[in-house]
Amino acid sequence: MCGCQQQDNASSSATVPAKTSITALIWAPDWPEEMLQIAAEFSKRNPDIRVNVQFMIGNSVEENIKPRIASGNLPDLVSVNPNAYAAELADQGILADVGATSAWNNMLAPLKADWTSRQSRRFGISGGVATTLIYYNKDMFAKAGIKELPANFHEFLMVCEQLKLAAFTPIMWNGGFPNMLGNGPFSFGFANNVVAREPAWKQKIGDGTLDLNTPQVADIFVRILLMAQRGFVQEAFMATDYDEGIRLFKEGKVAMAFHGSWAAGLLLHGNPFEVGVFIPPWNAPGKRVVPVIGSETGFAVGETPNKAAAMRFLEFITGEGFSIIQRKRQNIPQFKQVAGTLVSDQKIVDYTNLVSRYPVTASPYYSVLPSNSIERLHRLMQDVLIRKITPRQAARLLDESVKNEAKMHYK
Template sequence: MSDPRTTTRRRLLSGLGALGVGGALSACVGPTITGRGTGASAGAEAAVLPAVSADKATGTVSFAHWRAEDKAVFDTLIAEFRTQNPDANVVQDVAPSNDYQSTALQKIRGGQIGTAFVAFRGAQFVAMNKAGIYAGLGAQPFVDGYFAELVKAGQAPSRAQMGLPYQLVFNMPIYNEDAFEQAGISEAPKDWDGFLALCEALKGKGLVPIAWPGGEPANSGQLINSMVMNAMPTDTAFADIEAGRGKVTDDWFLQVLGQYKQLAPYFEPNSTGTSSEPLQQLFASGKAAMLATGSFHVSAVRKLGAEFPIGLVAPITVAADKARYEGVYNATFILGVNAAGEGQQAALKWLEFLSDPVNAATYANGTAQHVTVKDVDYTNADLKHTAPWLEKKTMLAPRFQFNDLDIRAAVEAACVAVVSGTSPDQAASEAQGVIDQKLR
């Protein structure tokens, strides 16, 4: 039986599935992703690390991150790292993403945990940088092995490189191509009416059109990225809301909230109380046509038994001729070395090791996630299948324009409230009240 993920399988879904790019990405000069929004993150700069030593690493590196689903792949990489550095070891300290978002800064501040660590792009990186947790990377030669545009998210205002975003992900719904084909969907919807019609067709086949984790803040907000990408009056509209130059009570965002209300019948029952884990199973079993999180969950649903081809699709919430972007991306999982404690050279050697294209390929192909490292050979079938998105016009995921997590939470909570039955006007007014309090 042929692999259902292969790019040679006949597909009717033009514009949604793979286009035969295959492994050619390793020879490309780099992604042509546009619309990156705001520039470097704000924050203080810690001491700059000396150049990575040519000597073998010694000692134990505590590696703090949130990707439990990547632990086995990291174990494989750690084994190879130890082969190359017999007197060194790396121990993973893994926390759930929600916990990592809220507690990592305090947990790794002293340097006992997280000699090497990661941060989410946006608010967490800014907070960690302001706290002086990141040691400046300086002129490490391995930094040149990354796509320069994609590592800007790990820079301080001076453009000094503090961390290295490692993952290149697409924060937009993944979908079951077989389910779409069986529902008679032959191309990506080009406007809002088309997306609603798509949902109706899927519902008519007895499927949950969109599995949406409305009860899990870390992932419920992923859908907002593509819901607003074309609706925003400017590419920095969320940053403007945080700065007080815009409001969530503005007409454009009220319209987005109204569209969430229209989507509510197409979410799973009790969507505002559901987390992503059971929805991954719902999607993997073929009972949900879309999972409104992102490409970072492809590996998880494969492990749960999904055998159908998986693509990426973003709702276009405006008229077709008003759409500027096809989807959204993020460069995140910002690798860094802890400025506190001891063992910075061993941690730096670990970053150097992960930055090698061969090792980055092991990570990428083992986790079904593209990376920001150049010259990586992608052999994973799902990465080949979604590789065309590296050439589409995509926008930096807008939710990461927020550097204040309370403000971001208020905006995203408004979307959840509307799905629960609150009117868009009331939900926006309540969210703006929280924002106004933060801005005083």
């Protein structure tokens, strides 16, 4: 999935009125400065178009988009996830088809299915190849006497115990930013407890026949809680947001971070210690791990009067402006060819190549669950962590949410 060469991306030939102002609503928790730089550079080269960049807040892309849709205030360019909600917006004519762009033609073929709706509308461009993994502090592991990386969840708990006995906090938990709990332990729990057992899981989520009220799904929440119960996470973990979690790892206050490939540039560099990576061993002993890999949150264009200008901006983000993002993030590009010098950390390249060859893989949770169930899951994980509900109750409530969404929207 990761072959990359240099290319001059073709510009959109669409014309726009003079002095057009477009709105871009962007999900960029770890690269806001780069997005502003891209917008400024685009406007410098395209003086007829001004870009008003607005940043999403909260825990999900969807909770930012829904109020805009409801109020008829659709942005001209917007961050979206490759899921049923965004696909439905495309089929309703709210998001434009980007299939004629050079960005779509250049996107890696395995990602295109994620961005194609039921009615074959191509509704977005991926922001990268997304995978979640565990970053670890090699110095702490060595001082704790850990000589081998864990190969299953039982061994992972033993490693955490060994780190704790050596007076290290084993892992960072984003209790205040449940998006990362979803991307990390929930996605890997779903991969190894559900996807590994049910090959037709994606279809069954869509038609509402996948049973999530099971001990296996409850176990996903059990493991999220277990890390806190055993004292393997930092103090005040329920207040830890996205930026604070990264800072804790970089300052050597936790030994591991369960994070995404999109944060490789931040987590792997500028540290006073060497960082390694490994596949989160959320598998049972004797079972092969099911890794998580798919499309990262990407970009879509709204069906607005400024669509032509927004298409030009999309082409710039994914073309000449792409290197600005990539220098900061150093994740895996979503394109067959890229303009400028490619900057990707070799550890992430090797990791992504490795997990992409696994016979069974799962998708990130934001492309698996219906949009309302994503928001429901965030609350359920937090409620389990504060012991307001049990893992078994969380599984039942998630099952009800997913089935209700299928009944309401996707049948």
